[in-house]
Amino acid sequence: MKKFKSVDELIGQLQPDKPVYCIRKRSIQVASKFFQEKFPGKILYAVKTNPHKEVLKTIIQSGIKQFDVASVEEIKTIKQIDPNLNCSYMHTVKSRENIREAYFNYGVKDFSLDTKEELIKILESTNHAKDLNLFVRVAVSNEHAEIDLSKKFGALTSEAMGLLRLVKVNSKKIGLSFHVGSQCMHPISYAKGISEIVNIIKRTKIIPDYINVGGGFPTIYPDLVPQSMESYFEEIKNSLSKLKLEKKPEIICEPGRAIVAESGSTIVKVNLRKKQKLYINDGTYGTLFDGGVPNIVYPTRLVTNGRIISKKLTSFDFYGPTCDSMDYMKGPFLLPNNVKENDYIELGQLGAYGLTFRTQFNGFFSNEIYEVEDNPIMSLYNQDAKNQFLVA
Numbered sequence: 001m002k003k004f005k006s007v008d009e010l011i012g013q014l015q016p017d018k019p020v021y022c023i024r025k026r027s028i029q030v031a032s033k034f035f036q037e038k039f040p041g042k043i044l045y046a047v048k049t050n051p052h053k054e055v056l057k058t059i060i061q062s063g064i065k066q067f068d069v070a071s072v073e074e075i076k077t078i079k080q081i082d083p084n085l086n087c088s089y090m091h092t093v094k095s096r097e098n099i100r101e102a103y104f105n106y107g108v109k110d111f112s113l114d115t116k117e118e119l120i121k122i123l124e125s126t127n128h129a130k131d132l133n134l135f136v137r138v139a140v141s142n143e144h145a146e147i148d149l150s151k152k153f154g155a156l157t158s159e160a161m162g163l164l165r166l167v168k169v170n171s172k173k174i175g176l177s178f179h180v181g182s183q184c185m186h187p188i189s190y191a192k193g194i195s196e197i198v199n200i201i202k203r204t205k206i207i208p209d210y211i212n213v214g215g216g217f218p219t220i221y222p223d224l225v226p227q228s229m230e231s232y233f234e235e236i237k238n239s240l241s242k243l244k245l246e247k248k249p250e251i252i253c254e255p256g257r258a259i260v261a262e263s264g265s266t267i268v269k270v271n272l273r274k275k276q277k278l279y280i281n282d283g284t285y286g287t288l289f290d291g292g293v294p295n296i297v298y299p300t301r302l303v304t305n306g307r308i309i310s311k312k313l314t315s316f317d318f319y320g321p322t323c324d325s326m327d328y329m330k331g332p333f334l335l336p337n338n339v340k341e342n343d344y345i346e347l348g349q350l351g352a353y354g355l356t357f358r359t360q361f362n363g364f365f366s367n368e369i370y371e372v373e374d375n376p377i378m379s380l381y382n383q384d385a386k387n388q389f390l391v392a
């Protein structure tokens, strides 16, 4: 992967016509280390967030050796890097073929489920293996999350209690897990999830080997400024301290966004300006999916190339390159008032849910990926980041 000192240097040298994607390894290292030092348990990186090889290798080199996967392809990606890395298959709905392949070909032992039907599938597909670690996923409120997962996954408390009893007699180790939804804007959601788990433990009198608090840890966007990551960890520690058990369950988390979001930027070029609308060369069928219906507002920075730019920032909305009207990003994205055709714009916080969403739709696909060494536009971890949007 070719390396540049900064996004500006990259643009100066390449003058790219296609969208370009940048990876900052240092940012991945900072976030990975932060979690390993401060989270009170084990870290599983959620592979779907950014499965690029260089990203995964950087995470591994930073000390994270276990991965939350949801498909056999993701397992293969991890095992190709190092067959000794551990994969936990935390999708609650899997095909029998995928369960079989994961267990027999790749030695995966950790599976999650939220129905009795799935439990039967797992048991039958592994020929009733005796070395399974099964996680019952409990549905919890996703009220503080930008992206709600609670309607698709999770068992209600009453169902979870029945499942836990069944899992207890059918697996080596048992876990209880939840997911507060992605980009969770309030630590209290984790406290509520843990209290749900405590409730299940009290009522079933079954002590799990693992409590998995899932992902959902936030990053920082111009309009979504969370409390510090420490306050999320404090909330989790405080809630867990209410659990008075002789044998303490092992705590697990599955962060995705919080580990990699800051590490990635997409550099786009303006093809046309129509008043406050910018037609750019990447969109919702490229790396900017979350800017579409989920309406994530990425931090923006006009790369000046020495041009004098207006100090006045105004709001723009973005249109992507394809012919589809869904290829639209409402923003508002703040940029200097005199932005014009052929300008380059850096869009930040795209290390999570960026690269992985690209499609070939309409013939627009860019695989131009480079490493850069400058700071991200915004950061929860790094005080040197420009964080210019915090004043806005």
Ligand SMILES: *Cc1c(COP(=O)(O)O)cnc(C)c1O
Pocket: 046, 048, 049, 068, 090, 091, 179, 181, 182, 183, 214, 215, 216, 217, 254, 255, 256, 257, 258, 352
């Ligand atoms: C997507 C996902 C994650 C990661 O979520 P983030 O919000 O990116 O931290 C973790 N666990 C599971 C089961 C997921 O589906």
